[in-house]
Amino acid sequence: MILGIDTSLGTAVAAITRDGEVLADEQSANPLGHAEVIGDLLRRVSSAAPAPTHVAVGMGPGPFTGLRVGIATARVFALGKGVPVVPVPSHDGIALGVLLADALTGTETGRFAVVTDARRREFAFSVYDGLDDDGLPVRLSDAALSPRDGLDARLDEAGARRYDATSVSAAMIALAAARALDAGRTLADGEPLYLRSPDVVAAHAPKRVS
Amino acid sequence: MVLMDAPLVLGIETSCDETGIGIVRGRTLLSNTIASSMDEHARYGGVVPEVAARAHLEALQPSIDAALAEAGVALADLDAVAVTSGPGLAGALMVGVGAAKGLAVALDKPLYAVNHLVGHIAADILDAEAGELEYPTVALLVSGGHTSLLLVRDLTSDVELLGETMDDAAGEAFDKVARLLTLPYPGGPEIDRAAATGDPTAIRFPRGLSRASDMASHRYDFSFSGLKTAVARWVEQHEATGEPVPVADVAASFREAVVDVLVTKALDACARYGVPRLLLGGGVIANKRLRDVALERAAAAGVSVRIPPLRLCTDNGAMIAALAAELIASGRRPSTLAFGADSTLPVTEIQVAEDPDAEAPAP
Numbered sequence A: 001m002i003l004g005i006d007t008s009l010g011t012a013v014a015a016i017t018r019d020g021e022v023l024a025d026e027q028s029a030n031p032l033g034h035a036e037v038i039g040d041l042l043r044r045v046s047s048a049a050p051a052p053t054h055v056a057v058g059m060g061p062g063p064f065t066g067l068r069v070g071i072a073t074a075r076v077f078a079l080g081k082g083v084p085v086v087p088v089p090s091h092d093g094i095a096l097g098v099l100l101a102d103a104l105t106g107t108e109t110g111r112f113a114v115v116t117d118a119r120r121r122e123f124a125f126s127v128y129d130g131l132d133d134d135g136l137p138v139r140l141s142d143a144a145l146s147p148r149d150g151l152d153a154r155l156d157e158a159g160a161r162r163y164d165a166t167s168v169s170a171a172m173i174a175l176a177a178a179r180a181l182d183a184g185r186t187l188a189d190g191e192p193l194y195l196r197s198p199d200v201v202a203a204h205a206p207k208r209v210s
Numbered sequence B: 001m002v003l004m005d006a007p008l009v010l011g012i013e014t015s016c017d018e019t020g021i022g023i024v025r026g027r028t029l030l031s032n033t034i035a036s037s038m039d040e041h042a043r044y045g046g047v048v049p050e051v052a053a054r055a056h057l058e059a060l061q062p063s064i065d066a067a068l069a070e071a072g073v074a075l076a077d078l079d080a081v082a083v084t085s086g087p088g089l090a091g092a093l094m095v096g097v098g099a100a101k102g103l104a105v106a107l108d109k110p111l112y113a114v115n116h117l118v119g120h121i122a123a124d125i126l127d128a129e130a131g132e133l134e135y136p137t138v139a140l141l142v143s144g145g146h147t148s149l150l151l152v153r154d155l156t157s158d159v160e161l162l163g164e165t166m167d168d169a170a171g172e173a174f175d176k177v178a179r180l181l182t183l184p185y186p187g188g189p190e191i192d193r194a195a196a197t198g199d200p201t202a203i204r205f206p207r208g209l210s211r212a213s214d215m216a217s218h219r220y221d222f223s224f225s226g227l228k229t230a231v232a233r234w235v236e237q238h239e240a241t242g243e244p245v246p247v248a249d250v251a252a253s254f255r256e257a258v259v260d261v262l263v264t265k266a267l268d269a270c271a272r273y274g275v276p277r278l279l280l281g282g283g284v285i286a287n288k289r290l291r292d293v294a295l296e297r298a299a300a301a302g303v304s305v306r307i308p309p310l311r312l313c314t315d316n317g318a319m320i321a322a323l324a325a326e327l328i329a330s331g332r333r334p335s336t337l338a339f340g341a342d343s344t345l346p347v348t349e350i351q352v353a354e355d356p357d358a359e360a361p362a363p
Ligand SMILES: [Zn+2]
Pocket: B116, B120, B143, B145, B146, B282, B314, B315
């Protein structure tokens, strides 16, 4: 069993078998409250499935505070179970869901961009084009930030249709991890996809008070 | 089922810039592992919440591994997991809360969500040499994040807030004044070093909230921002004369003002409540001048002082585990999994979200 967790948008936890059957799939659409809900979601999913062999986790991009909750939970849950963590770019999970849904209805997906809100009048986006032989989305460009105004022009240039996502399926995160494991591939390194440096400035000289 | 007697508890603390993992068996300390991001904050002159939260996420797993190795126990041996729910930096706290929930669910062990400030008091019971903590006691907690005066009637059930800082924490005041004197971060040890050769009576800086008119509503509250401004003004006026700033005298006089107001209010609380016991906690207790003045003036007032070992005074996970072990020993049920981070958690909430439906610890 592969347990999937993603808190890059909302909070999602799921369990799938190694060949992709969904055993449990829980989510909270609340864009906040990750820390509050993740324990109960995890307990419900975990008790509805056999012991995990891997824990797949969405590494973002997404609002940092919520994103970290899922990664912290996944890492320490995996530590408790004595199994490895498989990091997955959250956009890969979204793209896999889009491609599988289209395949099911025989729709030609074409080149597309997964777009998620990055706050501060920016979007995060990654460009994909089809599934490869391992059944994984072909990522043409890694997650990057774009000003909201400028995104459509960039996507036109890349010839990519825009796909706005407001949730991430933890089952798709787990499935991407399962396929990557089967193929002996790594989808992301272990670091969160923050895409931004901490928003701070170095200390300046003290202000005058008199 | 958790046995009340000496439960093995792992505590997770991420309320500020220290990632603390502690393991205790009842009142026995097995590991106090701390990873600090202090160096990363130095160039900003203070703790940057986003930098702290990122560092917690990276430090958690290695710190847990190190704590288990030091304690010589396996995760499967644990009776319970404990975590700081607040007060503290929300984004930093959430990393610990997520981790603790992940661990408790993975191990199917009870989880205790506890109050950071009360954890500072619980640090004292891990001091094997100190003997039993007697109640009631006044507790003065001083760090870069908080300055609080508490009346502790019982560690697990009755802690009252007498007063707290209205603006900066004492540790923050040290950092800010250090910057005024162009000393590096963190300011506490730097001010101390500079003050070593200074005259603490050279400049009479103001004692915040210490006037007769403050006694009615702020008798046990603290304020350090006026003091900081007074130091800044004094330094500017002195610079205007073209003379070099007597850094040692300024540092010593500033430190004396902070220490004086802390100790005066703490001993005033002891006298007013008829409690001849004072417990000191928090990272600023590392300041030797504060300890010396507190010990000297407490002795004169007939008040006994307890100071936990300094490595248990700074933020750490052992004190969080110790508090949970005491809660278990007193028969408290675990927390639900539905609590979050509460950056302003009041000190009266010693445990968060106790689950009425959970099994109570077995005697
Ligand atoms: Zn503290």
